[in-house]
Amino acid sequence: MNNPESSKTVVKVLYDWGPWVFNLCLVIVGALQVWLLKVTWRTIGLQAALQEFGLRQWVEIGAWRLSREAPRDEAGVLKKSLRLQYTFVMFNRTPLPVTIRRIVVRIVKSGIQKETFEMNEEFFVPPNDDTEAFLGFLNIDLDEAQVKQYEQSKFLFELTGHVFLVDARGCLSTQPFRRTVQCGPDKDDAFKYVGRNLQKTDEITRTNESGQVGRSSVPKNHHEP
Numbered sequence: 001m002n003n004p005e006s007s008k009t010v011v012k013v014l015y016d017w018g019p020w021v022f023n024l025c026l027v028i029v030g031a032l033q034v035w036l037l038k039v040t041w042r043t044i045g046l047q048a049a050l051q052e053f054g055l056r057q058w059v060e061i062g063a064w065r066l067s068r069e070a071p072r073d074e075a076g077v078l079k080k081s082l083r084l085q086y087t088f089v090m091f092n093r094t095p096l097p098v099t100i101r102r103i104v105v106r107i108v109k110s111g112i113q114k115e116t117f118e119m120n121e122e123f124f125v126p127p128n129d130d131t132e133a134f135l136g137f138l139n140i141d142l143d144e145a146q147v148k149q150y151e152q153s154k155f156l157f158e159l160t161g162h163v164f165l166v167d168a169r170g171c172l173s174t175q176p177f178r179r180t181v182q183c184g185p186d187k188d189d190a191f192k193y194v195g196r197n198l199q200k201t202d203e204i205t206r207t208n209e210s211g212q213v214g215r216s217s218v219p220k221n222h223h224e225p
Helices: 004-054 144-151
Strands: 060-066 082-091 098-109 113-119 123-125 134-142 155-166 172-183 188-192 202-207 213-218
Touching (some): 134 144
Antiparallel strands (some): 060 082, 082 134, 098 113, 098 123, 098 155, 155 172, 202 213
16 A cells, blocks of 8 residues: 555655756756857857958969179179169969059168068959969169179078958958078079077976976076086
């Protein structure tokens, strides 16, 4: 036979604790929904970033060419000045058109003389069409000492520049470029900028009071006690 008192006890327990258990389940479900919502937003943000990266546009700068000039005149006398012309082409290899809004180039000659050139006219570059690429000209003027260096194939100049682009979405971006050239009447050697040298340090392993192992860098001329 069923015990009436036992049945009443079960009903009372369910009556007292049922709402609490139900509310606890709601809290767990709500927390799970919040976590899933955060994961969804992160996924959406990642997809948007990847899509934006896929639409990123740039120009390919190449076809560099330096004019050949004679450092001496017909009588064999070293010229007091000389003008070299450095040409380059900007291609659009992306699938969408891009507009070149501005170009700024700074030239450093012989490590000391600096000149700045600018172009502030907009130039529309269609995609994958080399016939509509941008053709740029840079005039490099040499004084008598630099003409002598040029004759010995030791004239060195460095150019750094920025291209200001407007992509197909109307967004403005900046693309830097850099190039160093050593040239003469018969040759020009270009050196591409690849990075910076880092200072060497001695890495010492230390153990702190809590027993955790850490690392610190000190100069080479530093001596541990």
